[in-house]
Amino acid sequence: MNKEKLVELIRSRKSFLCVGLDTDPSKLPAGVSTLEFNKTIIDATREFSVAYKPNLAFYEAMGREGWDILEETVAYIGHEHFTIADAKRGDIGNTSSYYAKAFFETYGFDSITVAPYMGKDSVSPFLQFQDKWAIVLALTSNEGSKDFQTQKIGEEYLFEKVLRDVASWGTDENTMFVVGATKAESLAQIRQIIPNHFLLVPGVGAQGGSLQEVVKYGMNSEVGLLVNASRSILYASSGADYAIAAAAEAKKMQEEMAVYL
């Protein structure tokens, strides 16, 4: 999916919500399989969201079966939502090329999250595919983001150098960045460095980030935001009414987003 279509989806659905499919087998309602749960969540949230982000770890932990479920889930999402393989890959060039092939071609994802530590030749292979995207970790929402990401390299933080350097390797048509909502005040400074790139923003909802703050500091003229919610939607109810509860939670977020759009 290219940027034009993504922005169009956001404007027409009045939503920049990404639903994180961190489907945890231990949290499913009784008698519901992972695939059934995913399909139900997708149907319940389709009209309120523009993107889905399966978290690969949950599928890998299931062994082979997990990969079947992943493939069927991506197919079920279809082409009217942007799909993100939350895989956080990053390896030497020929290996990254294999990951790109796996996620873009075998599974058909629009994008994959990528870790920047190994540098340019580990990120560039993800930028060689038409209408496919690398979403590179910059400033994450977890506690450990302080360990290295916010260390100073000369006058700037490591994550700022990551933003600046990675942005120069691709374009805002094939690169996005992960920036956690728990650091909303950092978004103003981040927009100085990358005014035009889309940001994938986790941490709103269960992790406590504020949607209003993210919009205030992070939105640009093409919206430029995909705000992810996972647990707050998936596990809005642990009972048989989980689809209704998930739809209500997604709708609530979409309605707040509509105000800002």
Add this chain to the structure above:
Amino acid sequence: MNKEKLVELIRSRKSFLCVGLDTDPSKLPAGVSTLEFNKTIIDATREFSVAYKPNLAFYEAMGREGWDILEETVAYIGHEHFTIADAKRGDIGNTSSYYAKAFFETYGFDSITVAPYMGKDSVSPFLQFQDKWAIVLALTSNEGSKDFQTQKIGEEYLFEKVLRDVASWGTDENTMFVVGATKAESLAQIRQIIPNHFLLVPGVGAQGGSLQEVVKYGMNSEVGLLVNASRSILYASSGADYAIAAAAEAKKMQEEMAVYL
């Protein structure tokens, strides 16, 4: 596998060779399947090596079938070699826990390579399993290692801070580090920071690093080295004699290692 057993294997086999199973379907001899190739390479190199390192990207690129091949390959290796899932994972805590469960329990690997960018809570989940290991990227052998890893944070390089901090999160019984052989002269300084940890050293062979230099600067009293070779062994011959050629290449490396042990 614990450290004591690993050191014992190294001493008894007079080898610290790790064979990287970066099995590329496009490079296999005619008529040979990936699984058959892996099994043949393993049998040809067993007596000369102490570890095997499947590179996950190559298996993921094959879709579901790749995961079957991976599982059968790990089972075929058995318990007299240290196994490394070269996956370079790293995510927020509960996600990293799922990866740890997938690779240590579902697939039965002894260790997994881990990217440090997301900090302590992304690495720690891999340190919670008895006799299992996190092998954390510090200084890699690719060109892109200059982009971030060798940037200065205060008085030290980022990779040095990674070594120092990550070493404090675990012990030399559950943590190793990736240090590329193309930076052999850095090993002396690295040994100042982490005298006792095992290092996984790629970049000898195809990438041009010198085994002698790695030993000179990196070996410690418990050897402390696993030197990886992938392409130079796997593709020593592209013909029907690939097993013989792989064995000869592994034996050559083992014989050089025996001199240093």
